[in-house]
Amino acid sequence: MPQTTLDTSPSQRERLWQIDFLARFRGQLTRHDLAQRFEIALSNATRDFSLYRRLAPGNLNYDHSSKVYRRSAGFRPLFSYDREHTLQALTLGQSIGLDTCHQSILVDAAPVLNQPDLEILATVSRAIYAGVPLTIVYVSASSGEHERNIVPHSLVNTGLRWHVRAYCRRHDEFRDFVLTRITKALEVRPQAAGPADLAPWEGIEQDCAWNTEVDIELMPHPRASFPRAIELDYGLQPGGRLPLTVRAATAGYLLRRWGVDCSPDAGLAPEEYQLALHKPGEVARQANLFIAPGFNRKAGTL
Secondary structure: OOHHHOOOOHHHHHHHHHHHHHHHHOOEEOHHHHHHHHOOOHHHHHHHHHHHHHHOOOOEEEEOOOOEEEEOOOOOOOOOOOHHHHHHHHHHOOOOOOOOOOOOOOOOOOOOOOOOOHHHHHHHHHHHHHOOOEEEEEEEOOOEEEEEEEEEEEEEEOOOOEEEEEEEOOOOEEEEEEHHHEEEEEEOOOOOOOOOOOOHHHOHHHOHHHHOEEEEEEEEOOOOOOHHHHHHHOOOOOOOOEEEEEEOOOHHHHHHHOOEEOOOOOOOOOOOOOEEEOOHHHHHOOOOOOOOOOOEOOOOEO
16 A cells, blocks of 8 residues: 555654564564654554554454564555665664655766565565574576575675575575575474574574674775875875774675775776775685685685
């Protein structure tokens, strides 16, 4: 149902959107979620849930024992969703305004070439929240289509595309799966009520690369003709470096996105790679730089 058809105030429409969003992408919510988010009384939250259930009678089931509203199997979104806004809401952990905002200043943004399917994204995010495995059909660029059983724990936005970080039961290791390459996703629920039956090594606590933080420094390419121009791009003082702390599991994505020369001698063309990684050999011993510019794939090292 398009949001414009709802005969409610803007504030109540946003609360209804929040109910719809959490049900779709988290799978469950309570009156306290709504009361805390919007700083309203529980009685007001109760009225919002009552209105939502009148507008979408088949979307929520109420668990009286735990006082939780759960997404029903026949859930149909009450609102239409824009992918960019949905990804922004997942990233920031908050709701977003529903009304279009017009402005007089022209802003031309680069187009986004790939976006995940929202139903796949919703299934993955619910599995992360509930701590349950997923059976997915995944199309790999190297091996084609396969069914995988994964235990997801986090979403990753590389700036170019979205991944899910998960334990892969087929390869017995933590891996990243590109969301746009998942064609089907099905939650694997336990037979009896209670938490999913996960092995101790499948949880986020055992993902060493995810939990390890690496300090890196970026600098203008040493062979750049006019390094001051690059320093101004990144707010650096003359001769300065840009310090960052990144996860070992995602360092390669950042370096690739920003076109950072990670070769041992900064040997890539400075016209194409304006930034270089300080002490790349030391960073490579701590993080997976497989996709970083300048990585020596044949040798397996920098």
